[in-house]
Amino acid sequence: DAKTTQPPSMDCAEGRAANLPCNHSTISGNEYVYWYRQIHSQGPQYIIHGLKNNETNEMASLIITEDRKSSTLILPHATLRDTAVYYCIVRVGSSNTGKLIFGQGTTLQVKP
Amino acid sequence: GAGVSQSPSNKVTEKGKDVELRCDPISGHTALYWYRQSLGQGLEFLIYFQGNSAPDKSGLPSDRFSAERTGGSVSTLTIQRTQQEDSAVYLCASSFSSGGVFEQFFGPGTRLTVL
Numbered sequence: 001d002a003k004t005t006q007p008p009s010m011d012c013a014e015g016r017a018a019n020l021p022c023n024h025s026t027i028s029g030n031e032y033v034y035w036y037r038q039i040h041s042q043g044p045q046y047i048i049h050g051l052k053n054n055e056t057n058e059m060a061s062l063i064i065t066e067d068r069k070s071s072t073l074i075l076p077h078a079t080l081r082d083t084a085v086y087y088c089i090v091r092v093g094s095s096n097t098g099k100l101i102f103g104q105g106t107t108l109q110v111k112p
Numbered sequence: 113g114a115g116v117s118q119s120p121s122n123k124v125t126e127k128g129k130d131v132e133l134r135c136d137p138i139s140g141h142t143a144l145y146w147y148r149q150s151l152g153q154g155l156e157f158l159i160y161f162q163g164n165s166a167p168d169k170s171g172l173p174s175d176r177f178s179a180e181r182t183g184g185s186v187s188t189l190t191i192q193r194t195q196q197e198d199s200a201v202y203l204c205a206s207s208f209s210s211g212g213v214f215e216q217f218f219g220p221g222t223r224l225t226v227l
Contacts, residue, residue: 041220043116043203044155087155097169099145100216102155 002028003090009107012082015040018075019104022088025069032091033064034100035073037084044087044102047073114138114224118204124225125194133189133222137206144180144187145207145216150200158202161187194226 003109005023012018035047047057048062049070055062061074075082087105091098115138125131137144146158157171161181172178176194181187191198201223205216 038155043220044216046215047219053186070167099157099160099171100147100155101157102147104154 003087003101004103004107006086006088008104009109011109011111012075012078014110016084017076018078018108018110020073020074020075020086020088020108021070022072023070024088024090025067027090033062033068033071033089035060035062035091036087036089036100037082038083038087038105039081047086049091051052051066051080078108080110080112081111082108083110084108116204116206116217118177118202118219118222119220120224121220122223124227126227127196128193130190130192131224132219133191133192133202134148134223135187135189135204135219137185137187137204138217139185141206141208141217142184143207143216145205146187146189147203147205148200149221150197153200155203158186158189192222194224198225199224 001027003024010046032049032051036044038044048057048060050062050064064071085105085107087102088102119134142163145160147155149155157170159167159169159179161167176192179189201221203218203221205218207216
């Protein structure tokens with residue numbers, strides 16, 4: 001079973017920030033939080049990951065609470081192409097690789 | 113560079129037939145994963161290969177499912193005596209095994225339809 005809980009759906013206006021929450025209250029100290037997204041009819045795409053500190057890359061920002069029990073993915077300026085299912089995943093397995101356990105994710109609909 | 117490729121892109125078969133699905137990972141990636149996604153469902157882990165280690169088969173739904181990885185590169189997922197509930201998109205992913213790199217790169221998937 002997935003170790004994360006996400007809202008099933010969210011809407012966001014184009015050009016505004018999309019804030020996608022995720023709860024992972026049972027996360028272990030050495031487990032990372034990953035975010036992937038899946039645009040319709042495509043394979044999942046990696047977005048970002050983090051352990052303790054907040055992270056930012058060209059796609060998004062990841063904010064992890066101090067107790068690590070929840071996180072938020074931020075798409076700073078959502079576009080229509082960001083419409084997708086967003087998966088928050090706590091990675092299991094070895095320190096370098098490991099299977100991803102996907103939950104149901106959040107369907108983000110970006111509207112004009 | 114080339115990404116993960118999968119073939120065929122679509123496969124229609126009759127119940128009871130065997131099928132083979134192929135995955136070509138990104139060159140140099142030592143880890144390879146198979147997932148499947150049934151209609152309206154999330155992604156389900158099936159199996160993963162890491163270098164020369166024994167594969168993690170914990171996600172295979174039945175003994176009709178098997179996978180091989182030859183020469184540490186190409187992988188084949190075989191489903192024997194297919195059933196209608198096997199209909200799904202089968203996704204392959206690969207990743208580096210070196211420290212500090214965690215991204216799994218996914219292929220476009222093979223859509224399997226069992227009639």
